[in-house]
Amino acid sequence: MLEQYKLNVDRSDGYLIWVEIDRSGEYPRVSDVSLEILSKVRSMNDGSRIWGVVFGHAELKPLYGEIFSHGVETLYEVHDKRLCTFHPEAYADALAQIIVRTEPAVVLMGATPRGRELAPRVAAKLDAGLTADCTDLSVDDRIISMTRPAFGGNVLATIQCTAFPQMATVRPGVFPISDPSEGAKGTVIYWQYDGCGLKDIVSSENVRNEEDDITRSRILVSLGAGVKKDSIPIAESVARKLGGMVSCSRKLVEKGWFPQSRQVGQSGKSVAPDVYLAFGISGSVQHLAGISSAKRVISVNTDPDARIGEVADEIIVGDANAVLRELDRIL
Structure with a gap:
């Protein structure tokens, strides 16, 4: 049975972004689409809080400064070495728990292959609406307007969610990456996941072309x-x-x-x-x-x-x- 989580809508405020880590190279790096989303949130933010969530282990510490410099104030690291490999069920469960803890008004992630798999799982757990593959975002008094192509790309639809948190995936490449804020600092919270259902990955292969x-x-x-x-x-x-x-x-x-x-x-x-x-x-x-x-x-x-x-x-x-x-x- 699907475990669901509920938010207090009256208290919901701010933005929570899943900061996707690209591990295809020699060292992990923050994905471009995550920096693009953070840059857009910074440009339209009215002072609301910005949380980030990453999955991994000690190898992510060198990335904290970059994440903070793009607007994240509090970074949750779901701390388990096995989560360096993408586990959609575990990621969704941990993200839902953190969303309930932080009570954001808006949850955003990249419309990458992993984001497309993760976002609907999280939305189902939260009983929330989800607008996929957005190409623009705007906000007015906690209500976010999400623009995305419809009818084969012949129409641009602007959508608003009627329930909190408002969730969206954002198409890579639609927002520019802004300059980082030098000297920005934030707080790291290590979130312990119970690991229920996690399996150890013996080997993996990057097949991206x-x-x-x-x-x-x-x-x-x-x-x-x-x-x-x-x-x-x-x-x-x-x-x-x-x-x-x-x-x-x-x-x-x-x-x-x-x-x-x-x-x-x-x-x-x-x-x-x-x-x-x-x-x-x-x-x-x-x-x-x-x-x-x-x-x-x-x-x-x-x-x-x-x-x-x-x-x-x-x-x-x-x-x-x-x-x-x-x-x-x-x-």
Whole structure:
């Protein structure tokens, strides 16, 4: 039987964020999406408390300073070496217990594969609503408005939960990471989990395909409906020479030219590259939302009035295929 936990709604205030730890490298690090969420919370916070929750052991101590510098005042570390490996049932139970202890108005976590598995488990334990895969957040008097794509990305829906805590997962890449606050300090509380049902993991293997993750690329050569299929190898050559990757609009995924993992936009991935080169992309509302955090946008399009021009830093009026060939030649 599912164990449920109840909150005192009248006392609920503040934000609790699951700080996801990336252990795919030599040393653990705070995931980018957790820093993005903390940055957004700091920007819209009206003085309410901010709690963070991490799972792990002593190896997380070097990360405390970074977490505090991005706004967390009190950090709960669920202290068990076995929890360095993701256990959704144990994580959900411990998170629910901490949420009842802290009584936050809002609970946020990244819409990562682990976050997508964890969030609904926690919501079920708390009998709370959950808005998944949000692309924007705003708050007014403890009530958070959560924006997410709906109907295949053709509509942006803004949702408010009627019960506390208000829960949401946030799509990676939609918010910029703000500068850390130097010298920030906080309190660490070690939360002992009883370990009921935990199993020791004998071995694990990271199967994440880094080569197909456009969200990690600093330069994206992105293709739209104005690009011919035989220009794709040229675009890939340009991307290699620039040290970037090729991404695309939804139309090229629908044509079967690219997998959805390469799609940029509300129904694809939100990206934040240093440079976004858009070839033959007109710029639907959904696509523009997916590049809102790009530092520099360069558009190549035959239509000087294409919507992408509203956000582009530079506009080249011309045939995307011809410009790709010339760029490949001179690089």
